[in-house]
Amino acid sequence: MLALLILLVVGAVGVIVYAVTSSNSDVNARLASINVSAGIGGADESGTIFQRLLDEQRRDRLEVRLQEAGWYDVTPAKLFARAGIYCAVGIGIGFLAMLMLHQTSTVMLLLVAALAGFGFYRPFGELAGSVNRRKIEVRRALPDFLDLLSSTVEAGVALNAAISVAAEGLQGALGDEMRTALQDVRLGRSRAEALTAMAARIREPDLTTVVTALVQSERVGASITHVIEELAADSRDRRIMRAEELAAALSNKLIFPMALFMLPSLFIMIFGGVLARYIYH
Helix, strand or coil: CHHHHHHHHHHHHHHHHHHHHHCCCHHHHHHHHHHHHCCCCCCCCCCCHHHHHCCHHHHHHHHHHHHHHCCCCCCHHHHHHHHHHHHHHHHHHHHHHHHHHCCCCHHHHHHHHHHHHHHHHHHHHHHHHHHHHHHHHHHHHHHHHHHHHHHHHHCCCCHHHHHHHHHHCCCCHHHHHHHHHHHHHHCCCCHHHHHHHHHHHHCCHHHHHHHHHHHHHHHHCCCHHHHHHHHHHHHHHHHHHHHHHHHHHHHHHCHHHHHHHHHHHHHHHHHHHHHHHHHHC
16 A cells, blocks of 8 residues: 555656656747757667667657657657656556555456556547647748748848748747747748748648748748749638548447437427326326
Protein backbone atom coordinates (compact mmCIF):
# COMPACT_ATOMS: atom_id res chain seq x y z
CA MET A 1 0.00 0.00 0.00
CA LEU A 2 2.75 2.45 0.96
CA ALA A 3 4.73 1.62 -2.15
CA LEU A 4 1.74 2.34 -4.37
CA LEU A 5 1.07 5.64 -2.64
CA ILE A 6 4.72 6.58 -3.17
CA LEU A 7 4.38 5.62 -6.83
CA LEU A 8 1.32 7.85 -7.18
CA VAL A 9 3.03 10.76 -5.47
CA VAL A 10 6.14 10.37 -7.62
CA GLY A 11 4.05 10.19 -10.77
CA ALA A 12 2.02 13.26 -9.84
CA VAL A 13 5.18 15.19 -8.98
CA GLY A 14 6.71 14.09 -12.28
CA VAL A 15 3.68 15.36 -14.22
CA ILE A 16 3.80 18.71 -12.40
CA VAL A 17 7.55 19.09 -12.88
CA TYR A 18 7.30 18.20 -16.54
CA ALA A 19 4.43 20.64 -17.08
CA VAL A 20 6.40 23.41 -15.40
CA THR A 21 9.69 22.76 -17.15
CA SER A 22 8.21 22.22 -20.61
CA SER A 23 5.91 25.28 -20.61
CA ASN A 24 8.35 27.88 -21.88
CA SER A 25 7.45 31.51 -22.33
CA ASP A 26 6.09 32.91 -25.57
CA VAL A 27 9.50 34.39 -26.37
CA ASN A 28 11.22 31.01 -26.00
CA ALA A 29 8.56 29.31 -28.08
CA ARG A 30 8.96 31.95 -30.79
CA LEU A 31 12.74 31.50 -30.77
CA ALA A 32 12.27 27.74 -30.99
CA SER A 33 10.01 28.15 -34.03
CA ILE A 34 12.59 30.40 -35.69
CA ASN A 35 15.31 27.83 -35.00
CA VAL A 36 13.17 25.06 -36.46
CA SER A 37 12.41 27.06 -39.59
CA ALA A 38 16.10 27.84 -39.96
CA GLY A 39 17.05 24.16 -39.64
CA ILE A 40 18.62 24.57 -36.19
CA GLY A 41 17.79 21.72 -33.82
CA GLY A 42 16.91 21.99 -30.19
CA ALA A 43 18.89 20.87 -27.22
CA ASP A 44 21.06 17.80 -27.51
CA GLU A 45 19.19 14.93 -25.91
CA SER A 46 21.25 12.08 -27.26
CA GLY A 47 22.15 11.04 -23.74
CA THR A 48 18.59 10.56 -22.51
CA ILE A 49 17.03 7.12 -22.36
CA PHE A 50 14.03 8.20 -24.43
CA GLN A 51 16.29 9.56 -27.16
CA ARG A 52 18.18 6.27 -27.32
CA LEU A 53 14.94 4.28 -27.53
CA LEU A 54 13.66 6.34 -30.48
CA ASP A 55 14.99 5.45 -33.89
CA GLU A 56 15.71 8.21 -36.40
CA GLN A 57 12.70 7.57 -38.60
CA ARG A 58 10.22 7.67 -35.73
CA ARG A 59 11.92 10.72 -34.28
CA ASP A 60 11.67 12.52 -37.61
CA ARG A 61 7.96 11.71 -37.89
CA LEU A 62 7.31 12.99 -34.39
CA GLU A 63 9.28 16.17 -35.07
CA VAL A 64 7.12 16.82 -38.13
CA ARG A 65 3.95 16.29 -36.12
CA LEU A 66 5.19 18.55 -33.34
CA GLN A 67 5.86 21.28 -35.89
CA GLU A 68 2.37 20.84 -37.34
CA ALA A 69 0.90 21.25 -33.86
CA GLY A 70 3.01 24.32 -33.14
CA TRP A 71 4.72 22.62 -30.18
CA TYR A 72 8.13 24.01 -31.04
CA ASP A 73 9.37 23.79 -27.45
CA VAL A 74 8.54 20.06 -27.18
CA THR A 75 10.90 17.38 -28.47
CA PRO A 76 10.11 13.71 -29.23
CA ALA A 77 12.03 12.69 -26.10
CA LYS A 78 9.91 15.02 -23.97
CA LEU A 79 6.75 13.63 -25.54
CA PHE A 80 7.75 10.05 -24.72
CA ALA A 81 8.77 11.14 -21.23
CA ARG A 82 5.30 12.58 -20.72
CA ALA A 83 3.77 9.34 -22.04
CA GLY A 84 5.88 7.30 -19.60
CA ILE A 85 4.85 9.49 -16.66
CA TYR A 86 1.16 9.24 -17.53
CA CYS A 87 1.53 5.48 -17.95
CA ALA A 88 3.06 5.17 -14.47
CA VAL A 89 0.29 7.28 -12.98
CA GLY A 90 -2.34 5.10 -14.68
CA ILE A 91 -0.75 1.94 -13.28
CA GLY A 92 -0.62 3.47 -9.81
CA ILE A 93 -4.27 4.49 -9.94
CA GLY A 94 -5.26 1.01 -11.11
CA PHE A 95 -3.39 -0.78 -8.33
CA LEU A 96 -4.74 1.66 -5.77
CA ALA A 97 -8.26 0.86 -6.97
CA MET A 98 -7.49 -2.84 -6.59
CA LEU A 99 -6.38 -2.33 -3.00
CA MET A 100 -9.33 -0.16 -2.08
CA LEU A 101 -11.85 -2.59 -3.61
CA HIS A 102 -9.94 -5.68 -2.41
CA GLN A 103 -10.21 -7.16 -5.88
CA THR A 104 -7.43 -8.95 -7.76
CA SER A 105 -9.52 -10.46 -10.51
CA THR A 106 -8.76 -10.54 -14.20
CA VAL A 107 -11.15 -7.66 -14.76
CA MET A 108 -9.16 -5.44 -12.38
CA LEU A 109 -5.89 -6.41 -14.07
CA LEU A 110 -7.44 -5.50 -17.41
CA LEU A 111 -8.49 -2.19 -15.86
CA VAL A 112 -4.89 -1.53 -14.81
CA ALA A 113 -3.69 -2.35 -18.31
CA ALA A 114 -6.35 -0.08 -19.82
CA LEU A 115 -5.38 2.80 -17.54
CA ALA A 116 -1.71 2.29 -18.39
CA GLY A 117 -2.45 2.25 -22.12
CA PHE A 118 -4.69 5.30 -21.85
CA GLY A 119 -2.02 7.18 -19.95
CA PHE A 120 0.68 6.25 -22.45
CA TYR A 121 -1.28 7.24 -25.55
CA ARG A 122 -2.87 10.36 -24.07
CA PRO A 123 -0.01 12.73 -25.10
CA PHE A 124 -0.12 11.39 -28.65
CA GLY A 125 -3.89 11.89 -28.75
CA GLU A 126 -3.43 15.46 -27.54
CA LEU A 127 -0.83 15.97 -30.26
CA ALA A 128 -3.16 14.67 -32.98
CA GLY A 129 -6.00 16.83 -31.71
CA SER A 130 -3.76 19.89 -31.62
CA VAL A 131 -2.62 19.27 -35.21
CA ASN A 132 -6.21 18.97 -36.46
CA ARG A 133 -7.40 22.05 -34.59
CA ARG A 134 -4.46 24.10 -35.82
CA LYS A 135 -4.99 23.15 -39.45
CA ILE A 136 -8.70 23.94 -39.23
CA GLU A 137 -7.87 27.28 -37.63
CA VAL A 138 -5.41 28.11 -40.41
CA ARG A 139 -7.86 27.02 -43.10
CA ARG A 140 -10.62 29.22 -41.70
CA ALA A 141 -8.42 32.29 -41.28
CA LEU A 142 -6.76 32.05 -44.70
CA PRO A 143 -9.56 33.63 -46.84
CA ASP A 144 -9.83 36.69 -44.58
CA PHE A 145 -6.06 37.06 -44.58
CA LEU A 146 -5.92 36.92 -48.38
CA ASP A 147 -8.73 39.46 -48.72
CA LEU A 148 -6.92 41.88 -46.43
CA LEU A 149 -3.62 41.20 -48.18
CA SER A 150 -5.20 41.82 -51.58
CA SER A 151 -6.70 45.13 -50.45
CA THR A 152 -3.41 46.25 -48.93
CA VAL A 153 -1.38 45.37 -52.04
CA GLU A 154 -3.91 47.14 -54.26
CA ALA A 155 -3.40 50.26 -52.13
CA GLY A 156 0.23 50.32 -53.28
CA VAL A 157 1.91 48.77 -50.23
CA ALA A 158 4.90 46.46 -50.76
CA LEU A 159 4.27 42.77 -50.27
CA ASN A 160 6.34 42.38 -47.08
CA ALA A 161 4.66 45.39 -45.51
CA ALA A 162 1.26 44.15 -46.72
CA ILE A 163 1.85 40.75 -45.11
CA SER A 164 2.84 42.51 -41.89
CA VAL A 165 -0.31 44.65 -41.92
CA ALA A 166 -2.54 41.65 -42.70
CA ALA A 167 -0.85 39.53 -40.01
CA GLU A 168 -1.44 42.18 -37.36
CA GLY A 169 -5.18 41.66 -37.66
CA LEU A 170 -4.92 37.89 -37.33
CA GLN A 171 -5.22 35.98 -34.09
CA GLY A 172 -4.19 32.38 -33.77
CA ALA A 173 -1.87 30.03 -35.61
CA LEU A 174 -1.84 31.73 -39.02
CA GLY A 175 -1.04 35.14 -37.56
CA ASP A 176 1.74 33.70 -35.39
CA GLU A 177 3.28 31.83 -38.31
CA MET A 178 3.09 34.86 -40.59
CA ARG A 179 4.82 37.00 -37.98
CA THR A 180 7.47 34.31 -37.57
CA ALA A 181 8.05 34.29 -41.33
CA LEU A 182 8.45 38.07 -41.29
CA GLN A 183 10.99 37.71 -38.49
CA ASP A 184 12.88 35.26 -40.69
CA VAL A 185 12.93 37.87 -43.45
CA ARG A 186 14.23 40.52 -41.06
CA LEU A 187 16.99 38.13 -40.01
CA GLY A 188 18.22 37.93 -43.61
CA ARG A 189 16.20 35.07 -45.09
CA SER A 190 14.53 35.58 -48.44
CA ARG A 191 10.77 35.96 -48.52
CA ALA A 192 10.32 32.85 -50.66
CA GLU A 193 12.37 30.72 -48.26
CA ALA A 194 10.56 32.10 -45.21
CA LEU A 195 7.11 31.44 -46.67
CA THR A 196 8.12 27.98 -47.89
CA ALA A 197 9.44 27.11 -44.43
CA MET A 198 6.19 28.31 -42.90
CA ALA A 199 4.14 26.11 -45.25
CA ALA A 200 6.42 23.15 -44.45
CA ARG A 201 5.85 23.65 -40.72
CA ILE A 202 2.05 23.83 -40.94
CA ARG A 203 1.56 21.34 -43.83
CA GLU A 204 -1.94 22.56 -44.64
CA PRO A 205 -2.81 22.04 -48.34
CA ASP A 206 -4.59 25.36 -48.87
CA LEU A 207 -1.76 27.35 -47.32
CA THR A 208 0.82 25.36 -49.29
CA THR A 209 -1.04 26.19 -52.51
CA VAL A 210 -1.07 29.90 -51.63
CA VAL A 211 2.63 29.96 -50.77
CA THR A 212 3.56 28.04 -53.95
CA ALA A 213 1.59 30.47 -56.09
CA LEU A 214 3.18 33.50 -54.43
CA VAL A 215 6.69 32.10 -54.79
CA GLN A 216 6.18 31.11 -58.43
CA SER A 217 4.65 34.48 -59.32
CA GLU A 218 7.61 36.24 -57.74
CA ARG A 219 10.06 34.11 -59.72
CA VAL A 220 8.38 34.61 -63.10
CA GLY A 221 7.60 38.28 -62.48
CA ALA A 222 3.82 37.99 -62.62
CA SER A 223 1.47 40.55 -61.13
CA ILE A 224 1.30 39.90 -57.38
CA THR A 225 -1.97 41.83 -57.07
CA HIS A 226 -3.74 39.67 -59.65
CA VAL A 227 -2.35 36.47 -58.15
CA ILE A 228 -3.50 37.38 -54.63
CA GLU A 229 -6.98 38.27 -55.90
CA GLU A 230 -7.25 34.88 -57.60
CA LEU A 231 -6.01 33.11 -54.49
CA ALA A 232 -8.51 34.94 -52.28
CA ALA A 233 -11.38 34.03 -54.62
CA ASP A 234 -10.29 30.39 -54.76
CA SER A 235 -9.95 30.24 -50.99
CA ARG A 236 -13.46 31.62 -50.48
CA ASP A 237 -14.85 29.15 -53.01
CA ARG A 238 -13.16 26.26 -51.21
CA ARG A 239 -14.57 27.41 -47.89
CA ILE A 240 -18.08 27.54 -49.36
CA MET A 241 -17.63 24.07 -50.86
CA ARG A 242 -16.53 22.67 -47.50
CA ALA A 243 -19.55 24.22 -45.81
CA GLU A 244 -21.83 22.66 -48.42
CA GLU A 245 -20.16 19.27 -47.96
CA LEU A 246 -20.62 19.46 -44.19
CA ALA A 247 -24.26 20.45 -44.65
CA ALA A 248 -24.83 17.56 -47.06
CA ALA A 249 -23.26 15.07 -44.64
CA LEU A 250 -25.36 16.33 -41.72
CA SER A 251 -28.42 14.29 -42.69
CA ASN A 252 -26.44 11.04 -42.57
CA LYS A 253 -24.94 11.93 -39.19
CA LEU A 254 -28.41 12.60 -37.74
CA ILE A 255 -29.71 9.11 -38.51
CA PHE A 256 -28.33 7.45 -35.36
CA PRO A 257 -29.30 10.26 -32.92
CA MET A 258 -32.81 10.24 -34.37
CA ALA A 259 -33.05 6.46 -34.10
CA LEU A 260 -31.75 6.46 -30.50
CA PHE A 261 -33.61 9.45 -29.07
CA MET A 262 -36.38 10.80 -31.28
CA LEU A 263 -38.07 7.55 -32.28
CA PRO A 264 -38.40 6.16 -28.71
CA SER A 265 -39.78 9.50 -27.54
CA LEU A 266 -42.23 9.52 -30.43
CA PHE A 267 -43.41 5.98 -29.60
CA ILE A 268 -43.90 6.96 -25.97
CA MET A 269 -45.98 9.98 -26.99
CA ILE A 270 -48.12 7.92 -29.37
CA PHE A 271 -48.61 4.69 -27.41
CA GLY A 272 -47.93 5.89 -23.86
CA GLY A 273 -51.50 7.00 -23.17
CA VAL A 274 -52.99 3.85 -24.65
CA LEU A 275 -50.63 1.63 -22.63
CA ALA A 276 -51.32 3.51 -19.40
CA ARG A 277 -55.09 3.23 -19.89
CA TYR A 278 -54.72 -0.48 -20.60
CA ILE A 279 -52.63 -1.05 -17.44
CA TYR A 280 -54.72 0.96 -15.00
CA HIS A 281 -58.19 -0.08 -16.22
